Every structure is written in structure tokens, then in C-alpha cells.
Amino acid sequence: MCGIVGAIAQREVTPILLEGLRRLEYRGYDSAGLAVLNRKAELERLRTTGKVAELAQALAATPVSGMIGIAHTRWATHGKPSESNAHPHVCENQAAVVHNGIIENFEALRSSQKAQGYTFTSDTDTEVIVHQVHRHLDKGDDLLGAVQNACKELEGAYALGVISIDEPGRLIAARRGSPLVIGVGIGEYFIASDVAALLPVTQRFVFLEEGDIADITANGVTIFDAYGNKVERKETLSELSADAVERGEYRHYMLKEIFEQPRAIADTLEGRLYQGRVLEVAFGAAAAEVFDKVQGVHIIACGTSFHAGLIARHWMESLAGIPCSVEVASEFRYRKPVVRNSSLIVTISQSGETADTLAGLKEAKRLGFGQSLTICNVPESSLTRESDLVLMTRAGPEIGVASTKAFTTQLVALMLLTIVLGRRFALNDEMESQLVKQLMHLPKEIEGVLGLDDKIQTLAERFADKHNALFLGRGAQYPVAMEGALKLKEISYIHAEAYPAGELKHGPLALVDASMPVVVVAPNNELLEKLKSNLQEVGARGGEMLVFADEDAGMSSDESTTVLPVAPTDDCVAPIVFTVPLQLLAYHVAVLKGTDVDQPRNLAKSVTVE
Ligand code: G6P
Numbered sequence: 001m002c003g004i005v006g007a008i009a010q011r012e013v014t015p016i017l018l019e020g021l022r023r024l025e026y027r028g029y030d031s032a033g034l035a036v037l038n039r040k041a042e043l044e045r046l047r048t049t050g051k052v053a054e055l056a057q058a059l060a061a062t063p064v065s066g067m068i069g070i071a072h073t074r075w076a077t078h079g080k081p082s083e084s085n086a087h088p089h090v091c092e093n094q095a096a097v098v099h100n101g102i103i104e105n106f107e108a109l110r111s112s113q114k115a116q117g118y119t120f121t122s123d124t125d126t127e128v129i130v131h132q133v134h135r136h137l138d139k140g141d142d143l144l145g146a147v148q149n150a151c152k153e154l155e156g157a158y159a160l161g162v163i164s165i166d167e168p169g170r171l172i173a174a175r176r177g178s179p180l181v182i183g184v185g186i187g188e189y190f191i192a193s194d195v196a197a198l199l200p201v202t203q204r205f206v207f208l209e210e211g212d213i214a215d216i217t218a219n220g221v222t223i224f225d226a227y228g229n230k231v232e233r234k235e236t237l238s239e240l241s242a243d244a245v246e247r248g249e250y251r252h253y254m255l256k257e258i259f260e261q262p263r264a265i266a267d268t269l270e271g272r273l274y275q276g277r278v279l280e281v282a283f284g285a286a287a288a289e290v291f292d293k294v295q296g297v298h299i300i301a302c303g304t305s306f307h308a309g310l311i312a313r314h315w316m317e318s319l320a321g322i323p324c325s326v327e328v329a330s331e332f333r334y335r336k337p338v339v340r341n342s343s344l345i346v347t348i349s350q351s352g353e354t355a356d357t358l359a360g361l362k363e364a365k366r367l368g369f370g371q372s373l374t375i376c377n378v379p380e381s382s383l384t385r386e387s388d389l390v391l392m393t394r395a396g397p398e399i400g401v402a403s404t405k406a407f408t409t410q411l412v413a414l415m416l417l418t419i420v421l422g423r424r425f426a427l428n429d430e431m432e433s434q435l436v437k438q439l440m441h442l443p444k445e446i447e448g449v450l451g452l453d454d455k456i457q458t459l460a461e462r463f464a465d466k467h468n469a470l471f472l473g474r475g476a477q478y479p480v481a482m483e484g485a486l487k488l489k490e491i492s493y494i495h496a497e498a499y500p501a502g503e504l505k506h507g508p509l510a511l512v513d514a515s516m517p518v519v520v521v522a523p524n525n526e527l528l529e530k531l532k533s534n535l536q537e538v539g540a541r542g543g544e545m546l547v548f549a550d551e552d553a554g555m556s557s558d559e560s561t562t563v564l565p566v567a568p569t570d571d572c573v574a575p576i577v578f579t580v581p582l583q584l585l586a587y588h589v590a591v592l593k594g595t596d597v598d599q600p601r602n603l604a605k606s607v608t609v610e
Pocket of ligand 1: 348351603604606
């Protein structure tokens with residue numbers, strides 16, 4: 001995770017690096033740093049603990065200046081957040097490196113480097129990279145050769161930016177297992193972990209592929225593959241504008257992203273529906289051929305994306321009659337599952353770079369899954385490149401660490417997948433046109449739920465002093481409850497657990513008392529009466545409940561229960577609709593608690609390490 005920015009230009013690069021870091025801060029924010037080569041070709045470095053704002057303050061006090069530089073915002077893996085562990089790491093004031101990823105053989109490299117007389121100033125795995133580059137420079141390699149040779153000796157994942165005083169007009173970038181993109185300007189070039197970092201300076205991008213090493217000067221970029229062969233990588237024009245990642249009038253990115261959901265859902269549907277049907281070609285030219293062979297679906301994902309998969313399982317099985325299993329990618333990749341090659345492996349990921357999900361996909365291919373599909377929000381990300389079929393969610397950049405609009409658009413995409421696969425199973429034309437109608441109506445329904453914001457803000461006051469909360473749902477609403485509990489714990493640090501309401505009596509009921517609020521999602525479906533009985537069990541134990549209930553559910557507030565009515569919605573899309581009030585609840589509780597909503601402690605948005 002960590003964010004990398006680099007620049008080589010005919011102008012001062014420090015402001016570009018700083019703005020890039022600010023835009024990459026969602027990837028890690030426990031320390032930050034930058035290094036530039038000044039006019040005398042000397043390395044100047046500045047590092048601080050804490051957020052990028054602190055680095056900016058330090059820079060204001062001690063300016064550094066140069067026309068080539070690299071910068072980094074860190075999410076600690078090896079070594080605690082501290083100035084000495086912050087990047088860039090330098091060796092002999094000759095070379096500097098920023099790194100995202102984990103070097104697995106760092107201990108072996110460290111001992112051999114120590115034996116050669118290298119001294120270490122940090123606890124990071126990264127420092128071995130800069131020493132290794134230095135070793136090769138010492139042997140007479142130029143900077144490109146030194147990085148190429150060093151990379152051959154590294155095991156693990158990395159994206160790197162490297163500069164050296166010996167060649168002040170050269171920036172070397174390398175990628176294996178962690179994302180890195182080159183931004184193309186006029187007579188200037190940039191590197192970054194994500195296009196968002198560079199949007200203020202360019203919209204032209206070249207995406208490096210696995211094993212690529214790029215030699216960047218003000219005159220151009222030459223890219224070599226892992227074997228040292230010169231390769232061409234196509235340039236693409238990003239459709240994103242610089243302000244797509246601005247917070248605008250909203251207090252937090254998370255709130256902005258919650259309110260963007262009607263638009264994001266409409267965008268995800270655009271061009272994919274025609275005359276009441278889902279267009280199969282939206283999944284790629286080969287989609288029909290692939291789908292014809294599918295006899296089952298296996299979904300792998302992490303975090304919020306995993307919850308989307310759990311909801312999709314209900315749809316796949318109950319609406320479409322397709323066998324479907326769902327698993328967290330970090331378990332799947334080591335479990336040695338039994339595989340039918342007629343099963344479609346589906347990955348779900350906002351970033352498309354989550355290490356466990358990527359490794360899960362590779363393992364799935366090795367195990368013999370016939371075909372793969374990814375539902376992803378970031379174009380040109382690793383998962384989109386490694387999958388046979390791709391369905392992009394069009395949520396736009398999601399900056400808040402707690403995922404919101406990415407989740408609801410994933411659900412929309414998964415409903416589209418359920419429909420196209422379901423046609424080959426139990427889903428008839430009439431059901432399809434009903435589902436399509438519900439999907440088209442969704443943006444309006446979500447608008448309606450967003451209108452409950454003020455009421456939810458008031459209800460949030462009851463949570464601010466609580467230490468625990470229980471979330472209940474049944475059927476496809478159980479994963480909705482899981483997602484609600486995850487949102488609350490991620491950003492408010494209140495311990496929250498989700499249970500299928502029917503399971504309450506088998507354990508969690510023992511925890512229920514007045515200090516443990518119970519949040520319930522209650523759409524009007526065939527499980528409603530059973531859910532009501534479960535709630536009676538809570539009420540009888542003095543539990544305080546907050547129920548988001550369908551207006552038609554016949555539920556009203558009483559002494560122990562506060563009911564917040566949600567406009568009636570079709571059961572098929574209810575998981576999407578009922579997610580939104582839980583997002584707002586978590587958001588307002590976090591604001592009341594005064595936590596860092598967009599960058600909660602210990603977390604990062606894009607987890608590119610195992
Ligand atoms: C991190 C983020 C979560 C996200 C998960 C999976 O943990 O904080 O919000 O759900 O990674 O990320 P992905 O990009 O694969 O959806």
C-alpha cells in the first residue's frame with residue numbers, strides 16, 4: 001500500500017510531488033518523505049512522521065528544491081512509523097529509493113550487505129534495495145543497469161522509484177506485484193502508484209506491466225521487460241479530471257462518496273441495458289462464449305468487496321439457480337479447494353490491486369478454473385489485466401478508506417452478472433425485465449434514502465458513547481448487516497459484530513443489555529415475521545434497537561425500539577438500498593466521536609501487501 005510519486009521536469013518538482021502525495025494519502029498515512037536532486041546534483045531529503053500535511057509544514061520551514069525527485073507516503077509493514085523508517089531511503093548519499101510492497105528475502109540480503117560493510121539506519125525491508133542498487137553502481141553499472149541487476153536479486157513485491165547523484169537527469173521506475181504508472185507530459189515525466197496522483201499535471205498515462213523497468217529522462221521513456229528486452233507499452237488518455245478527486249463542499253470524502261451513489265449507480269448501468277435486457281457484450285467480446293460453459297460461480301474478494309460477493313451468492317442461487325460459493329481471498333489462496341473447470345472464478349475489487357485477491361486469482365488459474373471475470377473500479381489495474389472478462393464499476397475514484405460507492409456499484413454489477421448467467425439457468429425473460437426495471441429505478445430510491453440523512457445524524461448520538469454494537473439481518477440482508485458493522489468499526493472504532501438474526505439465540509443474546517445497541521435491517525420480505533420474533537427476543541432482554549424498516553413492514557417505534565422507515569423497495573435490490581442508511585450511521589457516529597473519517601487509524605485503502 002504506500003504511495004509513490006516521482007517527477008523529472010524542466011521546473012521545480014517539489015510542489016508536484018507534494019500534491020501527488022496528498023492525493024495518494026489514502027494508500028498510507030503514517031509518515032511521508034521526499035528526496036530531490038538539487039542544482040548541484042546533491043541529494044536533499046526530508047521526512048516526517050504523520051500525514052503529508054506535516055511534511056508540507058516541514059518543507060515550508062526547510063525548503064528543498066530540484067527538477068527531479070521521488071516521494072512517498074507510508075503504511076508501515078516492516079518497522080514502526082518513524083522518521084528513520086520513512087522513505088526515501090538513501091545509501092551513501094548517492095542513490096535514493098521509494099518502495100511500495102514487501103521484499104521477502106530482505107533478511108538474507110541484509111546479512112550479506114552487513115557482511116560487506118553496509119550500515120542500516122532503518123528497520124525496513126526497503127533499505128536493502130537501495131544498498132543493492134548501490135552495490136551495482138559501485139561495480140560500474142549505470143543507474144538503469146544497477147536497478148535491473150538489483151531487481152533480479154529481490155524476492156517479493158515492489159514498485160520502485162530510484163534516483164542517483166551520478167545521473168541527475170534520470171529516474172528509474174520498476175514494477176513487480178505493486179502498481180505503478182508513468183504520467184506523460186510535454187518534456188516532463190512522472191511516476192505514481194495511481195493516476196489520481198498525477199491528474200493535476202497530465203491525463204496521459206503508460207501503465208507498466210509486471211516485471212517492467214522504465215528508464216525515464218526528460219527526452220523520453222524506454223521500457224524493458226523482466227528479461228531486459230525493450231518493450232512498447234501503449235499510452236492511454238484518462239477520462240478523469242483533476243477535480244474528480246476533490247472533496248468539494250463535503251466535509252469528508254466518505255460523505256461525498258455516499259452522496260455520489262445515485263450517480264455512480266446510474267453510470268454503472270449506462271450502456272449496459274437495452275429494451276429491458278442486460279447486454280452481454282458489456283462483459284467483453286468473448287462473454288457469451290464463456291458464459292455458455294459456466295456451471296457454477298466461485299467468488300473471491302476481501303473486505304467490503306467480500307460482502308458484495310456474499311450478497312451476490314443469494315442472488316445467484318435464489319434468483320438464477322446457479323451454484324455459487326464465496327470466500328475471502330486470503331483463505332482461498334491457501335486452502336487447496338476442489339475445482340470444477342466449468343466454474344467461473346469471479347474476483348471483486350475496488351482497487352484491482354489487492355494482493356490477496358490477485359494471488360487468489362493466480363491460484364484459481366493454477367487449480368484449473370476455466371475462466372475468470374473481475375468486477376473492478378480501476379481501469380488498467382492488475383486484476384483487469386489478468387482476468388478473461390471484465391465488468392467495470394463506474395463509481396469514479398473512491399478516496400475514503402471505508403468503501404461506500406464502490407460497494408453499491410459492485411452490487412449493481414453483480415446483479416447484471418446474475419442476470420446474464422441466470423438466463424442460462426432459472427431466470428426467465430419476465431424476471432429479467434422486472435430486475436432491470438428495479439435496477440433503473442435504484443438511483444431514485446437511493447436519493448430517497450439519502451434524504452434520511454438528518455434523522456440518521458440525530459440517531460447517531462445514541463452510539464457515540466457506546467463500546468459495542470450488534471447488527472442483525474436475515475437472508476441477503478445478513479451481509480448488509482456485516483457491511484454495516486464493518487463500516488462502524490472501521491471509522492468509529494466501536495466494536496461491532498453482525499449476526500444472522502436467527503442465530504442470536506445461539507450465543508450473542510447473552511451480550512444484549514442497555515449498553516449494547518442493536519441495529520437491524522428489516523425489508524418487507526418473507527423473512528420479516530421471523531425477524532420480528534428475533535427482535536422480540538432482544539426487547540425482552542432490555543436491548544435498545546434501531547431498526548431500518550420498510551415503510552410497509554408494519555413496524556413502529558416503542559420503548560425499546562426506534563424504527564426509521566425506508567421507502568418500500570423490491571426485495572431483489574433491497575440489499576443495495578438498505579446499505580445506505582448503515583453507511584450514514586457509521587459516518588455520523590465517527591464524526592461525533594471525532595475520529596479521522598477518511599483515514600482511520602491503522603488502515604489503508606489499497607492493500608497491495610499480503
Ligand atoms: C482494504 C480497504 C477496504 C476494501 C478492501 C478490499 O481493506 O480498506 O475498504 O474493501 O481493502 O479492497 P479492494 O480494493 O480489493 O476492494
